[in-house]
Amino acid sequence: MNRTVLFLALAGGLALTALVLGLPRGDGTSSPHVVVTTPLGSPTPPVNKPQGVTGAGSLQVTSRLAHPYIPVGPSETYVTVDLTGMEVPGAKRSPVNLAVVIDRSGSMSGYKLQQAKQAARHLVTLLRDEDRLAIVHYGSDVKSLPSLPATADNRERMARFIDGIWDDGGTNISAGLSVGRTQLASAMGGSATVNRLILMSDGQPTEGVSDDEGLKNVVREIRASGITVSSIGVGTDFNEDLMQAFAEYGAGAYGFLEDASKLSTLFQRDLQQATTAVARNVELSFELPPGTTLGEVLGYRAHQAGNTVRVAMPDFAAGQVERVVVRLNVTGGAAGQSVQVAGLKVAYTDLLANKGVEDLSTLAAVATDVREEVVSRQDKEATVYAARARSAQNLQKAAEAMSTGKKGEAQDYLRQNQVLFTEAAAVAGPAAVAVDQAEQAQAMQEYDAADDETSQRAAVKSSKVKALKSFGRMGSTY
Structure with a gap:
């Protein structure tokens, strides 16, 4: 199979940054992309340019090191992967092939169910016509209109069924999910x-499978059958952690909506993602070489086996962007030497090419005994992302503190964030x-103004949505 290698020279002699890029093979494998940072003593690299951009399939992968130069000895750095x-x-x-699963329990009566x-x-x-x-x-029970092609006659039938809810x-919830799965299958x-499958609820499960782990297992099984699950919470009474988990495992x-009047927008957005899907079964993995250990994967469930760390990602639509930020503990060798920080692999099913793809790359830094070198060449964008x-x-x-009535403690966490961003601004x-x-x-301001239970619950849910986006779940959080 042909292999394309792109050598990007950023400076002559010892002053260079090399990117070796490989195209995915038809069998789903690829040659690795190697990112080598500029050796010590060379001109400063363009810090606003991604350190590694790869991807010949339906996903583009952009990786960055917060510290392209690391000190000799142990230190920590952040890797960001877009x-x-x-x-x-x-x-x-x-x-x-779509199923909409709507909560019509007693708490939905009136305005919410109408919307x-x-x-x-x-x-x-x-x-x-070609959609279903x-x-x-x-x-307490479940009623359904079986999956139908969305022809003009069937659309009228669907509208009449909706009017009768x-x-x-x-x-x-578990029964609604199970029937939705059956109809899709x-x-x-x-x-x-x-x-x-799009699930909408305004409350917490009271019948059927009602424990969190049992419900998560229901969603895991739905996902394993080839169905994607999105969840929309309406109002302030639902369990946002559980609904977030549905979307993650699915x-x-x-999405969180305090006002049900915006449901149409979220339904439309989820349909748009479904109908422009370009990749599914996406997994990002980090291979940690000797001298590198995992600190944490921020905001994602990660599984480590030996030196390999795996992170499951959502399905991707055209233009969708998701970011993963990882804190690593690294050890710099002798000054001037290249240090391999991590190997990256993105594996997925390319829906455009109808085949499996693996995108491989390697992130490396340069060890230095000059502290100013570490600071002056810090990657600006990776620092902000971290x-x-x-x-x-x-x-x-802060949200957890607020949910237990500890407003002062919650505000203290927000003050800590102001310090974090002041430090990032210095870079x-x-x-x-x-x-x-x-x-x-x-x-x-929202926390300060949250003086009753309803406004406090709304502030908690709003904060958790913002947290998801700040972690990097930008395209998969509405």
């Missing part, structure tokens, strides 16, 4: 390459973190 779904200008969207029905009717109007849709609604009973194998998206991920940890802690400039600092100030 995954971007390929845009396909002018391409016809793919048919979708949910309106959103579902709007979703029906966006479908084409099943509509499921649940309280009424509020009743408890919240049997009945229509799999046709022209639709994407099978997606490789879909999570600050955002660290601020997200504080946001989560990247004030403009790079101006929006982040404004968002922290806004969160402080």
